[in-house]
Amino acid sequence: MDCARCGTCCVAPDISALDKPLGVRCVHLGPDLLCTVYERRPEICRAHRPDSLCRAVSAPTLEERVAKYLALFGLEAEARQVARDGTRSMRQARASRGSTRGERR
Numbered sequence: 321m322d323c324a325r326c327g328t329c330c331v332a333p334d335i336s337a338l339d340k341p342l343g344v345r346c347v348h349l350g351p352d353l354l355c356t357v358y359e360r361r362p363e364i365c366r367a368h369r370p371d372s373l374c375r376a377v378s379a380p381t382l383e384e385r386v387a388k389y390l391a392l393f394g395l396e397a398e399a400r401q402v403a404r405d406g407t408r409s410m411r412q413a414r415a416s417r418g419s420t421r422g423e424r425r
């Protein structure tokens with residue numbers, strides 16, 4: 321399966337290597353939904369491959385795709401809390417709630 325370049329995997333999941341919280345857009349994701357640091361992106365991003373999840377979250381907009389991703393993993397409430405708190409650090413978000421769920425990569 322080819323990458324659809326939909327941007328969802330750069331927004332929806334927690335990414336430890338980037339300290340990126342759940343549902344927060346990676347600071348390196350460009351407006352065209354392409355990685356702006358592609359040649360030096362973290363190993364975890366290099367290792368990521370498109371799979372059936374990409375098809376499962378397919379939707380017209382990035383916002384809809386991210387919402388579908390979070391719903392599939394039952395993470396909507398946690399993502400809403402992160403958004404409410406304005407948290408930009410995954411470690412900070414986890415420490416404040418003691419959560420260990422939602423990390424995909």
Ligand code: SF4
Pocket residue numbers: 329330331335346347348349350354355356357358361362365
């Ligand atoms: S570093 Fe690049 S590939 Fe990795 S999540 Fe950010 S935008 Fe996506």
